[in-house]
Every structure is written in C-alpha cells, then in structure tokens.
Amino acid sequence: MDWGKGIVLTIIGFVVLIMTMVVISVRMDGIELVTENYYEEEIKYQDRIDESKSADDLDREVIAYNAQSKTIELDLPDGAKGFLQLFRPSDSSLDQKINVEVTHSGITQIPLKELKAGYWKVQLNWSENGIDHYQEKKITL
Structure with a gap:
C-alpha cells in the first residue's frame, strides 16, 4: 500500500x-436545560450572590444532610419562611419544590426517602428577620 x-x-x-x-x-x-427560564434567572443572579453572602454572614450551616436517616436538616429560627428546591441536574422531571415555614425552634427535618438515588442539588431560599438568604448543598443519595 x-x-x-x-x-x-x-x-x-x-x-x-x-x-x-x-x-x-x-x-x-434526556438532555436537560438547567432551568426553563434561563434568561430571567441570569438577570436575578446578582440577587442570588447577595443572598448567599447574607447566609454566609450567619456563621452557621443551615442545610445539613443526614445520610443514615436520609433527611435534610434545616437549622432555621422560629418564624423563618422560604422554599427548598430539590434539583436533579440529570432529569428535571424529578425536581421538587417544598415550601418551608418554621413554627418551632430547633432543627426542621425533611425526609428524602421518596427521592431517586443519585446526585442532587438542594437549594434553600428563606427570609429571616426581614433579610433574604440563599444556601446550596450538593448531596448524593
């Protein structure tokens, strides 16, 4: 040759x-977009940065994952309101949004036993003492 x-x-x-x-x-x-309203979310991104900084200033870990009991533990004060977004990057049909309203002191537990095993992003937006906060945690079930 x-x-x-x-x-x-x-x-x-x-x-x-x-x-x-x-x-x-x-x-x-199964090629999923991160969010359906990508451009609106991008415009609000500076607000998200400010809310993350205000959450960092609290000097406490608000979101904790307990692998043994498969629960999310939220350290929020009495009267805090917000929502918890369970975001599955590989399949948006599994995403969940849970309203959070704390009516007692102590740790608030949210069970995750119904969720499919894999990689999840847990995003918490809440208002505490009139200030908006945001915190995110990545977990694997």
Missing part, C-alpha cells in the same frame, strides 16, 4: 468516526 491510499483511508475513517458521533449525539434523549 502506498502513501496515497493510506492518507485517503485515514481521512475516510476520520469522517466515518465524526459522522457516527454526530448521529449518536442527535439521537440522545
């Missing part, structure tokens, strides 16, 4: 490989 045939076969092999990758990527299901 001479150089010409080798170069042509290499180019043909490369084209076949690229075309195979294109066909596989086009046929893939």
Whole structure:
C-alpha cells in the first residue's frame, strides 16, 4: 500500500468516526436545560450572590444532610419562611419544590426517602428577620 491510499483511508475513517458521533449525539434523549427560564434567572443572579453572602454572614450551616436517616436538616429560627428546591441536574422531571415555614425552634427535618438515588442539588431560599438568604448543598443519595 502506498502513501496515497493510506492518507485517503485515514481521512475516510476520520469522517466515518465524526459522522457516527454526530448521529449518536442527535439521537440522545434526556438532555436537560438547567432551568426553563434561563434568561430571567441570569438577570436575578446578582440577587442570588447577595443572598448567599447574607447566609454566609450567619456563621452557621443551615442545610445539613443526614445520610443514615436520609433527611435534610434545616437549622432555621422560629418564624423563618422560604422554599427548598430539590434539583436533579440529570432529569428535571424529578425536581421538587417544598415550601418551608418554621413554627418551632430547633432543627426542621425533611425526609428524602421518596427521592431517586443519585446526585442532587438542594437549594434553600428563606427570609429571616426581614433579610433574604440563599444556601446550596450538593448531596448524593
């Protein structure tokens, strides 16, 4: 075999490989967007940064994950209101939003036994003493 045939076969092999990758990527299901309202969320991003900083200033870990009991433990004061978003990056149909209203002192527990095993982002937005806060934790069930 001479150089010409080798170069042509290499180019043909490369084209076949690229075309195979294109066909596989086009046929893939389950490519999820991070959020449906991406542009509105991007505009609000500075607010999210400010809320995260105010949560950091509290000097306490508000979200804790207890792997043994499969619960999220929230350290929020009496009267705090907000919502907890359970975000599954690989499948948005599993996402959940839970309203949180603390009516007692101590730790608030939220069971996660119903959730599918895997990687989750837990996002908590809440208002405490008139100040909005945001904290996020990544967990694996």
